[in-house]
């Protein structure tokens with residue numbers, strides 16, 4: 096698999112992501128850029144961030160805008176994620192945010208999380224077909240002492256943060272949500288929903304193109320420089336000159352292409368497997384509420400949901416290097432996690448396995464940044480929780496360019512992403528972290 100910390104350029108030959116979601120659908124076919132063009136805004140990256148930014152710029156201004164995507168829209172994370180539309184991004188808890196920034200700011204950040212779900216819903220209501228399922232999200236305590244912490248969190252978010260979250264005892268989870276898994280109770284987010292993420296990306300691309308944005312597929316930017324007034328972007332057969340540059344390549348950003356982002360994210364692999372359709376006995380042993388999405392409180396957590404055709408989607412951490420992502424070893428490691436979580440599925444067939452890169456930021460929250468001296472904007476660092484947030488980030492990024500005074504005062508757009516110190520040690524550090532967590536999990540079993 097392409098590795099953004101090893102390869103100097105993104106691949107450019109793919110139409111659809113290697114995922115369950117795109118199977119059976121005709122791949123999109125946006126033309127390659129083979130001309131010299133000039134636009135006001137060039138967006139690099141055709142995932143949710145890039146498409147939503149371009150859509151909102153086109154809708155709210157007279158600026159001309161194009162999207163340059165290395166493969167076809169949705170090829171990156173946006174077409175291969177788990178499809179969990181949840182409130183939140185990054186890895187900071189509400190309590191940590193309140194400690195860092197004060198309670199009013201943490202409340203405003205949470206309001207942004209809720210707004211991001213509305214932004215996705217608005218797009219769906221406007222006609223994007225993406226198999227939306229309103230099943231809610233269950234977060235399980237993996238240790239007895241965490242049940243009370245989760246329940247306090249649910250009360251706080253419901254009373255002070257405008258959400259409505261239900262605390263559940265072990266027995267309630269067992270009875271109404273999920274029977275076949277070890278846990279100690281949890282909390283339930285009824286407003287969370289699931290989608291087919293690739294269909295959503297495809298629909299978002301169509302909406303963006305209909306709004307007037309030119310989308311180029313199979314057009315990776317190989318070289319980019321700023322001459323003091325304009326950006327010059329070179330693709331294989333074409334060239335784009337632009338007043339403003341939006342970098343929306345997130346975890347897929349080639350390592351040295353954009354100096355403004357260099358060493359400011361840490362691309363980490365998340366992998367997913369999908370089982371064959373479960374039979375009646377397997378389903379009854381699982382006892383899972385249709386459409387429910389589940390994670391637990393572990394720092395290296397698994398996430399899962401039952402798909403409409405009764406296949407189980409199961410995801411978790413992947414390999415460390417891109418070259419190891421698609422190997423039998425990586426697949427086996429995730430299967431081990433599946434069988435440990437659901438011992439009754441030990442004989443089930445796995446029909447698909449794939450991986451993708453998520454972008455971790457040094458201080459666990461993303462940034463939407465405008466470097467006004469070089470007319471460059473970016474949004475990145477969602478730490479693996481970016482479906483809803485990246486769609487909303489596109490709206491905010493367009494405001495950051497067009498009407499920054501309209502934005503609420505949030506830490507997201509007040510500073511650039513922090514540089515990783517000793518960036519070359521990111522992977523050895525991850526290896527050590529995974530080893531430590533594996534040991535902790537054996538201890539906790």
Ligand SMILES: Cc1cc2nc3c(=O)[nH]c(=O)nc-3n(C[C@H](O)[C@H](O)[C@H](O)COP(=O)(O)OP(=O)(O)OC[C@H]3O[C@@H](n4cnc5c(N)ncnc54)[C@H](O)[C@@H]3O)c2cc1C
Pocket residue numbers: 105139140141142143144145163164165166167168169170171172173174175176177178179180181314315316317343344345346347348349352365366367410450451452453477479480481482483484485
């Ligand atoms: C396995 C997995 C499961 C996940 N599950 C969930 C989930 O259930 N819920 C959730 O909230 N989040 C989830 N995420 C995270 C979520 O998918 C991402 O945060 C989100 O899709 C990010 O969108 P994006 O547009 O910023 O980036 P991407 O969708 O990754 O788009 C970046 C694009 O940039 C392109 N690109 C790169 N370099 C160049 C170049 N030089 N020129 C042109 N184009 C270039 C790439 O081809 C790519 O299409 C998951 C991620 C993974 C990998």
